[in-house]
Amino acid sequence: MKQPKISIIVPIYNVEKYLDECMLSLLNQTLEDIEIILVDDESSDNCPKMCDEYANKDKRVKVVHKKNGGLGLARNSGLDVATGEYVAFIDSDDFIDLDMMETLYHVAISEKADVVRCGLKFYSANCFKERHDVITKQVFRGRNQVDDFLLDFVGPKPECKRDVKYMVSACCCIHSRKLIEEYKLRFMSERLTLSEDLIWAIDLYTKAQCIVYLPYCFYAYRMNPTSITHNYNMDKYKRNHKFYALIEEKLSYCFPKERYINNILRSKFHYVRIAISNFARQ
Structure with a gap:
């Protein structure tokens, strides 16, 4: 069997009201040479049956x-x-533009990139609000440029007006599976740490030689108030401490402390503001 150009991994848990919209955007990609891996995480709704029906049809x-x-x-x-x-990783309550995979793949091949990222758009009440991290195509090539990108990904420098220079998401991008398997990279559980996506990015980007960031907002992120991202609980504080200790440990293997400490502090300040905001809304 011919190797697919992209494997799209979709974790699924109790999202039957959103799954069809997500799947329509994947099954109708202009890049047809893909595989879609639906991971049913023991859903208690109709998702397990829906997943099997999709597999029977395609x-x-x-x-x-x-x-x-x-x-x-x-x-x-x-x-x-x-x-x-x-x-690629797609959350099952989100959806993507039909040309996202084709565009990212062609850029990955032409640039020999390990990662190709794009912007995202927040979706709520049938309206979109685009978030542009870059306004033109940016290519980060070689260890120095990728390291600079990674540290800005952790947290921007003090002079940056945005708390988040680059959106910390594993979803709005494609990743070299060869690189992932060469270094046996896997995700931590979000039940153990605050942001599994940032830990993943540090592990991957410290091995990458080329990252491309595109200005197009292909990924539609559904503003779902019931998602784990928007929920607040006291346990997050414990995971927060473990999270930043782990970040510092991982970065210390690659950089002197003075190179990354301001990036971590900026990230911490952002988290505190988010936690206070979420608490106030409850």
Whole structure:
């Protein structure tokens, strides 16, 4: 069987009201040479049946049914069966433009990139609000440029007017599966740390030699108030401490402390503001 150009991994947990919209955007991609891996994380709604129905209708769809373990471990289950040249992660309550995978893949091949990222648009009440991290195509090539990008990804320098220079998401991008498997990279569970996406990015970007950032907002992020991103609880403080200790440990292997400390502090200040805001809304 021919190797797919991209494996799209979709962790699924109790999202039956959104899953059809997500899947329509994947099945109708202009890049047809893909595989779609649906990871049912022990959903209690109609999602397991829906996943199997999609697989019966389209041979590009694979289904993994697993015991509930959360988003990060569901992505890992998808990685274990992925066969594509590149890997994409799509959250099952979101959806993407039909030309997203084709555009990112062609850029990855032409630039020999390990990662190609794009912008996203927030979706709520049938309206979109685009977030542009770059206004033109940016290519970060070689260790110095990729390191600078990574540290800005952790947290921008004090002079940056945005608390977040680059959106910390593993979803609005494709990643070299060869690089992932060469270094045996996998996600941590979000139940153990504050942001599994940032830990993933540090592990991957410290190995990457080329990252491309496109200005197009292909990814539609649904503003879902019930998602784990928008929920607040006291346990997040414990995970917050572990999270930043882990970030500092990982960065210390690659950089002197004076190189990354301001980036971590900026990220911490941003988190505190978000936590206070979420608490006030409850």
